[in-house]
Amino acid sequence: MAALLLVAAAGCAGRTPDTDAAAPLLGPEQRLALPRPADLGRTVEAAQLITGTRDGETFVFEGHLSVTPERFLLVGLDTMGRRAMTVTWTDAGLDVDAAPWLPPAMRPGSMLADLVVLYWPEAAVRQALAPSGAVLTTGPRTRTVQVGGRELLHADYGWDPGAPWTGTLRYRNRAWGYEIEVQSREALP
Template identity: 30%
Template structure:
């Protein structure tokens, strides 16, 4: 299981047990972009203002990942606030906060509950969040050579050469399906409550 899948699964599991999505992903594809280590998936750190709107979201995240025991599924609640100055995310389980992230375009601040697993990867959560929500033009401008973001109605694909590394689908206005093919995990993100400015 990949580091991100371990974090997301471990976060949900640890919280459920206690209370009742930084090392980049290493990958093995042949199309390594210049400026990264061989096959490494680039990590986005887009300025909050590049989102171009404000958001307040409450989202249910279901994580699916492979394991020796077969496919595993875990759930957690994410609270997202984004404006021109900050991107903030809280992971919640059992009514208590498991971890918080605050990104102001310069510094990434993370706090964890004592029971949070050591695999917690805030940079990967921020990256997947920005791949899903930020404008395609802002994502494309931040990608290194050899990488690109392709978008069509209801679909985004992060590509390294001809390889589809990650795929994001939007089957309806409140659902995001995120598949990270290199690392084998999938996220189903359902928006429960939303307040946000115009796109």
């Protein structure tokens, strides 16, 4: 689900946006216009332990993020170390490889949409949200996305804006009905 991760993956072209697990949706009918990986403005290598709750079920997985100006890469592993998904996003497009056993609620495209909203700079996020009519509001350690006055996503950060992604991030995506806690550690150069 958060680092639960848009544009159609190979073999998924016949699906509608709501059923395409690779579509970058913040919620049903809430497509995110992806910026570029370079719009993050820096290179990042981070490891994350993600705990998600939805409908009384808890999911735990490990995420490895690598972002360069040329490429975004997310590798998600389950608690047994099996690769659950790989999401590769470049200026040329998106490639999603999800394990057949991955639960349908764990939508790689939605994970990517969440990650962009959570981590990309405010200006890039505002531009990515604009086509859907969603609005970003920020505070010292918070971000909220609303559409039509209804909250879609709210995040509370354990680090200051612009600081390394090291600490705890808690967010809820009301549109998809899940809550996430991310224990993150960014590798420093």
